[in-house]
Amino acid sequence: MPPPVKDRFCSFCGTAYAEPLAYPRTCPNATCKVTVWANPIPVSVVLVPVRSEQGTGLLVVRRGIEPRKGMLALVGGFLEEHETWQVGGAREVAEEVGVTVDATKLTPLWFTSTEPRPNRVLLFSVAPTLERASLAAFTPSTESQERGVIHGPQGLEDVFAFPLHIQAARKWFESQGLTGPHRFTPV
Structure with a gap:
């Protein structure tokens, strides 16, 4: 068939x-x-900075679903037709990693289309920095196996699911003057 x-x-x-x-x-x-x-489908992806004793890094999720199951990704997903990119991004952060971010405080970082087929428009934004101690316990789900923080831009291509997520993370690390290996830490 x-x-x-x-x-x-x-x-x-x-x-x-x-x-x-x-x-x-x-x-x-x-x-x-x-x-x-x-029409292309909009995807809101939120970079959530997390400050801890190891320094400030970005919140990531270990994917529990395909594509690229088991690899790391920034938090995000498809927008619903009634959502702004901010509201949809905040919803995705709550759904995937159990963290609440204020949709009104998300700031644009970078917007791009997928390649080679531009059937998705990714809307990358940054949430205000959270303290590691303020994060509630994480409950794994079918979609999200693990939650963690990456602390540097080097080596992301070995652990990240999507090249555009790597580019966005590197843009953020560069804007913060942060270098070094990704050093994944579960949170």
Whole structure:
């Protein structure tokens, strides 16, 4: 059985789109004629600085799901249609690592599109710095196996799931004048 194809049928009237399927797709039904597009999906990713006796680093999650299960990532995810990038980012931080950040205090760091296929727009932001002692206990979930802090930009390509997360983390470390190995510490 072939894999399912997104938008094979008009979601308004149910008429099948003509082959070959390409975007934008306009319904061939003369009374409908609705057009659908394959717009990129926004992803809010939040860099959460955490200060501890080891210095200040970034909060990360060990992925419990594919892609790149078991590797580290910054905290983030897809926005819901009713959310701003700030609200969605704060929600993702709470869902994935059990930490509350104030959505109104998130500041933009860097916005970029995925490569080579720009089907995602990543909205990287920075939360205010948290104290390690203020973090509640972490409860692993299907999505998040472990929570930790990385303390430097070197070697991230060996442990991080996504190249754009590496770039964002390095941008932040550089802005803070922090160097050295990533030194992952569970928190």
